Structures are given as structure tokens and as C-alpha cells.
Amino acid sequence: MHDPTTTAEIARLRERIDAVDTRLxxxxxxxxxxxxxxxxxxxxxxFAGRDADREHGLVRRMAEHAPRLGADxxxxxxxxxxxxxxxxxxxxxxxxx
Ligand SMILES: O=C(O)C(=O)C[C@]1(C(=O)O)C=C[C@@H](O)C=C1
Numbered sequence: 237m238h239d240p241t242t243t244a245e246i247a248r249l250r251e252r253i254d255a256v257d258t259r260l261x262x263x264x265x266x267x268x269x270x271x272x273x274x275x276x277x278x279x280x281x282x283f284a285g286r287d288a289d290r291e292h293g294l295v296r297r298m299a300e301h302a303p304r305l306g307a308d309x310x311x312x313x314x315x316x317x318x319x320x321x322x323x324x325x326x327x328x329x330x331x332x333x
Contacts (some may be wrong), residue, residue, distance in 0.1 A: 264317065271318070272325035282326050291318060 238246070275281035295314050299307040 264320075267317065268321040268324050271321040272328060275322070275325045275329070282329070283322055286318075286322075291315075 275285070278285045291314065292311075295307055295311045298310050298314070299305070302310055305313070
């Protein structure tokens with residue numbers, strides 16, 4: 237398929253991607269835990285308490301650190317991240333009832 241140098245370079249880069257993904261998973265887990273704590277404190281939490289201004293603000297700030305992705309792509313990513321966090325928090329709250 238590829239020459240050996242290219243194959244080795246792809247393997248090295250994939251190892252680095254895997255390491256980044258591990259860190260990402262840990263950060264996503266940490267974020268979901270913090271977001272769940274916020275839900276428990278908000279007068280109206282979970283999906284009913286979604287706050288578009290807060291979400292736009294955090295995407296804007298993140299975009300400063302991720303110029304390659306930019307605000308529009310980050311907004312799509314963070315929408316999924318926030319939805320997943322709210323879903324996990326809702327499930328946990330429902331189990332506790
Ligand atoms: O900051 C809040 O008010 C939250 O509920 C947390 C969070 C988030 O996951 O960052 C979740 C839902 C809101 O739409 C905004 C932000």
C-alpha cells in the first residue's frame with residue numbers, strides 16, 4: 237500500500253492521536269461531571285434549562301484556542317458534548333428518584 241516510511245509515520249501519528257483521544261475522553265468525563273453538578277443547582281436544569289447565551293460564549297472562547305476548527309465547527313461539536321452531558325445527568329437524576 238504505502239512505502240515503509242509512510243506506513244511508520246502513519247502508525248506514529250495514530251499513536252499520538254490515540255494519546256490525545258485518551259486525554260479528550262478524560263476531559264469530557266470531567267466536564268460532564270461538572271455540568272451535572274450545575275444542573276442540580278439550577279432552578280431549571282437539564283434540557284429545559286439550556287442557556288444559549290452561555291453556550292455561544294463558551295464556543296467563542298474555545299474558538300480562540302482552536303483556529304483550525306473555528307467557531308461554527310466547534311459549535312456543532314459542543315452541541316453534541318453538552319447534549320451528551322445533559323443526557324448522562326438526566327439519566328443519573330432519574331435513577332436517583
Ligand atoms: O452553565 C450552565 O448553565 C449549564 O447548564 C452547563 C451547560 C454546559 O454543559 O456547559 C449545559 C447546558 C447549558 O445550555 C449551558 C451550559
